[in-house]
Amino acid sequence: MxxxxxxxxxxxxxxxxxxxxxxxxxxxxxxxxxxxxxxxxxxxxxxxxxxxxxxxxxxxxxxxxxxxxxxxxxxxxxxxxxxxxxxxxxxxxxxxxxxxxxxxxxxxxDPATLDDGKNFSLRMALAQYLNPNARVGLLERRRGDLIARLAEVRVGANNELLDPYARGVMEHAAQGVELDLAWIDGLLSAERSNQESFAHDAK
Amino acid sequence: MxxxxxxxxxxxxxxxxxxxxxxxxxxxxxxxxxxxxxxxxxxxxxxxxxxxxxxxxxxxxxxxxxxxxxxxxxxxxxxxxxxxxxxxxxxxxxxxxxxxxxxxxxxxxDPATLDDGKNFSLRMALAQYLNPNARVGLLERRRGDLIARLAEVRVGANNELLDPYARGVMEHAAQGVELDLAWIDGLLSAERSNQESFAHDAK
DNA sequence: CGTTCGATATATCGAAGTGATATTATATTT
DNA sequence: AAATATAATATCACTTCGATATATCGAACG
Missing domain, CATH: 1.10.10.10 (Winged helix-like DNA-binding domain superfamily/Winged helix DNA-binding domain)
Structure with missing residues (x-):
């Protein structure tokens, strides 16, 4: 990386x-x-x-x-x-x-290995060097990873066998994933409206 | 770790x-x-x-x-x-x-090395094994780290020399740090009200 | 019944990253 | 002119990762 x-x-x-x-x-x-x-x-x-x-x-x-x-x-x-x-x-x-x-x-x-937040942020910081398709691909891949992760941490946050501190960590992790997801969604819709305005210009 | x-x-x-x-x-x-x-x-x-x-x-x-x-x-x-x-x-x-x-x-x-989010979450998940003082110490230490970090990423987010993607990453990072800070503050006030109720019980 | 398959279980490898430390040159301050 | 800070490369032992090998157990299937 x-x-x-x-x-x-x-x-x-x-x-x-x-x-x-x-x-x-x-x-x-x-x-x-x-x-x-x-x-x-x-x-x-x-x-x-x-x-x-x-x-x-x-x-x-x-x-x-x-x-x-x-x-x-x-x-x-x-x-x-x-x-x-x-x-x-x-x-x-x-x-x-x-x-x-x-x-x-x-x-x-190519996110060969499903990457953690740090890796993904690195990719995004360099996204200017990607073509729009590759960017959208990366974003959608990340979106899928985050949704899966959100389900996992929510299980943890609701696991009554865990002590309050551990559950608190899980809840906070869930909020972090939600924030990430909102970010990704924002970027995705920005990419799409870019493509649209492109198509609009072209016609 | x-x-x-x-x-x-x-x-x-x-x-x-x-x-x-x-x-x-x-x-x-x-x-x-x-x-x-x-x-x-x-x-x-x-x-x-x-x-x-x-x-x-x-x-x-x-x-x-x-x-x-x-x-x-x-x-x-x-x-x-x-x-x-x-x-x-x-x-x-x-x-x-x-x-x-x-x-x-x-x-x-003892957070000898100032730890990243993962390390700190690990500590918090195990916080049940710490005495209240050590917990508050850990939280305050983390709070300081986060405030410093927030200043750093805000500089990045406002650096007009960076391309929009890189700045977007910084802005998102800032939001993440803010979320972390809010979490820490919540935990800190919980610890304090616990101590108070302790003092209250004791008298 | 045997056999295949997925989960359980230990172990080891090379590659990559960390934090510390050493060393030297240059720049800045006093 | 000396002291100090910063620039710069390099190397160390140690930790972690991801992949791979190997063996066993329980369950499902024909």
Missing amino acids: LDIAILGLLMDRDHHGYEIRTQLRDRLGVWANVSFGSIYPALARLERQGCVEAVTSSETRLSSLSTGSLSGERASLRSLRTTTGLGRRGRKVYRITERGRRDFVSMLA | LDIAILGLLMDRDHHGYEIRTQLRDRLGVWANVSFGSIYPALARLERQGCVEAVTSSETRLSSLSTGSLSGERASLRSLRTTTGLGRRGRKVYRITERGRRDFVSMLA
């Missing part, structure tokens, strides 16, 4: 490992605290698979809208001018490959 | 590995699908640490309120009579030790 997150960030622009961590925090909020112990192995893995490649900083592609710490970015650019060829120190900047782009979109669209 | 969950189940009555999985699903709903690849190593670990011990089925302590599959329990009792000493086949039944009880309560009360 971290692979998707990293590739998603690299779709926008090049990044190095440390930056991936900060971006993950600022842009894909769900994955608040991913540790370096995950990121560096993941980058090595993705490079091995040919999904990303390390580039020298001089040819780094920077986005126009540099999200977040502008000062830091400017600082690194300044030092870039003064350092020797390979860019600032040990900084390894990664770029996504064609292969990586393909893999990213197919992984994003 | 799985250690807490397992010990929590064993506080109620003895269990074997497979049963721990089903109980985790039925009673501590948050931990829906814990795999055997986690449970068996965890049991071995706990045994090594002296928190649990394996007992022969004949001396198994069964709870009066046998939650869930009664038929299965009866079946195992029947076969117990017909099999040789060590109880049904390879079934290894674990019992919590005195040491385990102590460790359990201290681990449960």
